[in-house]
Amino acid sequence: MEDLKKVLTQLNRRDFLTKAGLGFGSIALSSILQAGTSPGARREEAGGAESAVAPFVRGPHFSPKAKRIIYLFQSGGPSQLETFDYKPALVKWHGREIPDSIKSTQRNSGMVAGQSTFPLVKSIYDFKQYGQSGAWVSELLPYTAGIVDDLCIVKSVFTEAINHEPAVMFVQTGSQQSGRPSMGSWLSYGLGSDNQNLPHFMVLISKGVSGDQPLSTAAWANGFLASHHQGVQLRAGKDPVLYLQNPYGVHKEDRRRALDRIKELNEHQFTLWGDPEIQSKISQYEMAYKMQTSVPDAVNTSDEPDYIYKMYGEDARRPGTFAANCLLARRMAERDVKFIQLYHMGWDQHGDLPKNIAKQARDVDQASAALVKDLKQRGLLEDTLVVWGGEFGRTSFSQGKLTADNYGRDHHPGCFSMWMTGGGIKTGQVYGETDEFSYNVVKDGVHVHDFQATLLHLFGLDHEKLIFKHQGRRYRLTDVHGKVINGLIA
Template sequence: MEKDFLEHGLNFNRRRFLSKLSLGLGSVALGSLLIPDLFTGGMDESSLPPGIPDFAPKAKRVIYLFQNGAPSQLESFDYKPKLREMMGQELPASIRAGQRLTGMTANQASFPLVGSYYDFKQYGDSRAWVSDLFPYTAKVVDDICIIKSMHTEAINHDPALTFFQTGAQQGNRPSMGAWLSYGLGSENKNLPAFTVLLSRGKGNGQGVYSKLWTNGFLDSTHQGVQFSSGEDPVLYLKDPEGLNRFERRKMLDNLAQLNEISYKEFGDPEISAKVQQYEMAYRMQTAVPEITDLSKEPDDIIKLYGPDCLVPGTFAANCLLARKLSENGVRFVQLYHQGWDQHGNLPSEMAGQAKDVDQASAALITDLKQRGLLDETLVIWGGEFGRTNYSQGKMTKDNYGRDHHPRCFSIWMAGGGVKPGIVYGESDEFGYNVISNPVHVHDFQATVLHQLGLNHEKLTFKHLGRRYRLTDVSGKVVKDILI
């Protein structure tokens, strides 16, 4: 009886100790990399990563510039002069063909076509059409691959955004960055394999949530680590007041011993994962401050990205930080730039959004290229769906809005073994339906994994009796855009 009581007390104190500690250190390194040579003994095979690529990768890392809210393809990369010719006329019923609309326009009395307020021109050897809103992107058009035939089933922001990031509309699935962390680990044991950067534009914003960079049912070591624009890029990374680095090291060693005892008793792999997070936080104390310090960048780099790159939390600053993180071995850097939801006042709002991102996006391509890193870094730019060819609500030539449109939209990719200077896929003359080389979200995801040397059908994890994967039960690699 007395022995049982003492053991109960020890367990209670340990739980309380770990609970209190998790308020600080525990939240630091959520999403850090898996260290292959630690704490793998006795764990179920399904919880272990494949460890090495399935075949030789073309890319080592990904920088994903996600434009949250869905930028209009008709004001960016999909030139449709027909819409100007038929300005104000009704969308032909044969084009829509009864396809699903959102509740915001399903009951409109009419669907007046509206052409882009902005002009398009052809650029580069590829002669790709680019809107006047993106003059800097136009200069690097021969380094990127524009895909104009993306499509998805999701018609509202949250499920569409979640679908792109996790391969499912419902959430609670591992994000793409988590899958890459699970499948490949990290190139730098002092930094997370998966990091997240947020910026806010001037337009109508859609929220982003931690479920978008979640580890889902994978070990918590694979969750994305969010960097903030405040004084502390990663919260709680500094040693607590009154605790020096030597004492922190001693505490972590003692904690590891306690967790080893607990792991042997309960066999919970999350115990080992938590120890890895503590260790990652300890190592990040040295690596993160140096990488997040942008003040030492040379003048030519500041000029390349623009003055906003010295303002923490801006898209430009995050692009420059993404280059530094990627350069230092972070496997997957996810940027979210909010403010692309233009249901009204699109010409002026989208101009502001484009100005926020255009120079820095192009600068990232140029910067990586001149450092010899573009070939091994896959850069992606795009949102969760497109925009309708008809106006939402009242329309004038100078002022209109566009509703959500999942049937056809544009993104671009660069580097990482993707063919530069090509345009892939095509929409009809109304910019409503894909008419050649359709690319589904799962096709896109399969292609990204493929470029990192992973077979999307083999990168699986058994959960609740079923083997899950990022691409669910579909998806094919878009080989025509690959070198």
Template sequence: MSMFDDLLAAHTRRYFFGKMAHGLGTAALASLLAHDSQADDAAKVAAANELVSLGALKSLHHAPKAKRVIWLFMADAPSQLDLFDYKPKLADFFDKDLPESIRQGQRITTMTSGQSRLPVAPSTFKFAQHGKNGTWLSELLPKLGEVVDDIAIIKTMNTEAINHDPAITYIQTGSQIPGRPSMGAWSSYGLGSENQDLPAYVVLHSKLAPGSSSQALFSRLWGSGFLPTKHQGVALRSSGDPVLYLSNPGGVSKETRRKMLDGLAELNQQKYEAVGDPEITSRIAQYEMAYRMQSSVPELVDVSKETQETLDLYGPEVKEPGTFAYNCLLARRLAERGVRFTQVFLRGWDHHNNLPKQIPLLCKSMDQPAAGLLKDLKQRGMLEDTLVVWGGEFGRTVYSQGTLTKENHGRDHHPRCFTMWMAGAGVKPGVVHGETDDFSYNVVDKPVHIHDLNATILHLMGVNHEQLTYRFQGRDFRLTDVEGHVVKEILT
């Protein structure tokens, strides 16, 4: 860089404000380098005062019901018709055209827009009533049937997005356009972390079921957007080091790594004083977190000390890293350690064809671990302050994509109504919220938009979704944009 470039950099807007915040930056670095005792003290204060936040909010807006969230995200959109939304009258409409009075001119994807017909495809699976309230569930969900009295089923979720990438981006970030912070990043930013040795936001990817196909998942779905990068989700890997480059290279001891990080922190501090870029302090924090994770992560992923009784809750795949069962157990272990937001992705629900043969494979992988997680949390007394969320980005159509037979059909994307469920902290147990029409096509009572869902999750964490904001490019942004209402009917 030339002398002229140095002079120019010294007069940039970022540099000007950075120098004004010089004292703050120095204090931030000192805090990071002496994190242990201070962080522990802050966590103790937060534990004693339920309104204290360790993040940007400093104080919660109201007493939280949920200290942590585990979101079991069913990427690619499971069929509500075959799992939760029982429609017995559809048997009389087999292979008949979907009535226009039901479709109401709704746009459909290019995958079925060229079809001459939209033939109605009733579910091929049996349904039965479960629990004290006789909740209808598919035969594909026997284990969830055992815990249905602990969950609130929302049958009237809806979204505007009709294709996978904008839809999953929308529910994760509040916008169909990439670039916004994910919900986990918002929670990390606003609330901070109670565990200084693990990230506030962790992402777990589950292996595909045999024969399944899936849409791609991009890291921006758990990214921090315009928030400081330290709030982005940390994805743990199922093989090798759980986090890339977590282990020290050969010949590098823990003491050497510590000296290197201390030297690097000093160099970064000098750079911060020169340019005032807040991302530099984020980088220092990330280096420190990586160092602490060298001890905390190996202990986290070692499930060998779990009792056989606990392992049996999650099913036979629980000891195999990367399975949904293993990740559900890992999610509980993360929750125990104070991780604020854990997201477990299970892909493969994109059943445009061969649904009757494919969806049982996914349910076999999902049903017992999800139910086991609820049982495990409950018996440990953790379900009362842990919020568990289950669902995907949209639902599936009642009409068949492609050729329809009694043995085979597929379902296209359907954003107008789909099913999700919630359980735990502050959620009414054993209830079904809302109703759809006889074709599971339109909401007829108590609609819940995805902004409403996110507003409700934040509410349970003690946050008013309208007041968790971040100024970027001259505007105050929030997760729910300019919408969202708390769904009070499903709350205790």
């Protein structure tokens, strides 16, 4: 025992792993999450800063309506004017200058600072009303139009950020600056996991046809929460999670013995130092070991029948596409992964919008609707919250030159549209209104912090009580803002 203590006090973790011959693969496993509320996780929260934060208690504050969420994030900012916010007044105003009394009510990005004119532009796409709610939906989204009675379309979301990365960070973490925990991390911290063999928070990324904006991994990071709360990204291909499989020549039994020995050493290290992150590492290694079997099973869609591929579209057979990721999201929901985050890039149409947004809509329309129908037919939609939307909207005036068949739209924080369903959402309704130019919210506004507060509420969490003390300050997802929007809740 004395020799062991001497080793532990003389070697840091990196030195030990290197000298043990486990190499970078084992170090990389530190990015893999735990599931459940293991004794180690409970000790972390009892011994860390969280213990000083009353009245937070791990677990829901009241009865939840949702058990899991699939967030279909449309990165780049879909134009509300070409999707859900029908504005016939723009037909009359098409080509005319936006009144300064309207334009001055919102910030405009630096990309239009050099424009001398700001002509309003109608959408070239037709809209029709669908369902009992009479929701207006663009011809670009025929599959979504077919499920409007299962949706709550929110036209009055607004944000404070006008550029992509700050806006994505704001929606995902509640702050425009990176470094805060993401929503998935907050849910993991507050509720733990319902699956012992897969991470509670999984991320899938697909790319559209144009205008790809880079995505920062900070959007699914754990911030100042313990590292086991961060998201795990699944990649297309034979290695969905990097460094998960054993190196050549290392058998499963060998890895099990190595992990047992590492756990023993880590537990001694924790006894000496009391660092809660050590307990996170123990649980991460255990989760990685379980994932060697559970991840291949979750991503193997070979047993899916042909009618499922017909429902989601042929792209679902191509790994890495949005349709394939939607199918994987359903499989993860069946396995009780709590937060399933899909990012689909390419919605940033500053120019040549009519052509590019049509391709982008084709990427996501059928699969998004299929996911909702698939969850519903399996009895999962009732307690699975599904969200579709981006980080901001687009301007009603044209960015750059307006021609008969071409125009672009700049970033617009003043209003944008998204839809939600399942998990306690009041469906079959259109919530909120914007003005005749889709420039400002005029009724039932939903700030990003309100959206976050409502999401947590559906999971049985009071956003004002879900807090974490860090560097002397009590933090929460909604910062010091946000209110639950009861009109969205069934």
